[in-house]
Amino acid sequence: MEILKDILYFISERKKFLLAPLIFVLLLLGVLIVIGGGSSLAPFIYTLF
DSSP, X not given: OHHHHHXXXXXXXXXXXXXXXXXXXXXXXXXXHHHHHSSTTHHHHHHHO
């Protein structure tokens, strides 16, 4: 969680608010990969792509 806090601090300090959607999409894709890797939801997630 410290990495996320550092990233948010960087965005707010440097006024790089355009990075926020990019980070959100990357986190969302990471969660999909983790969930789709070893669960029973994998076939349903793979059909989305």
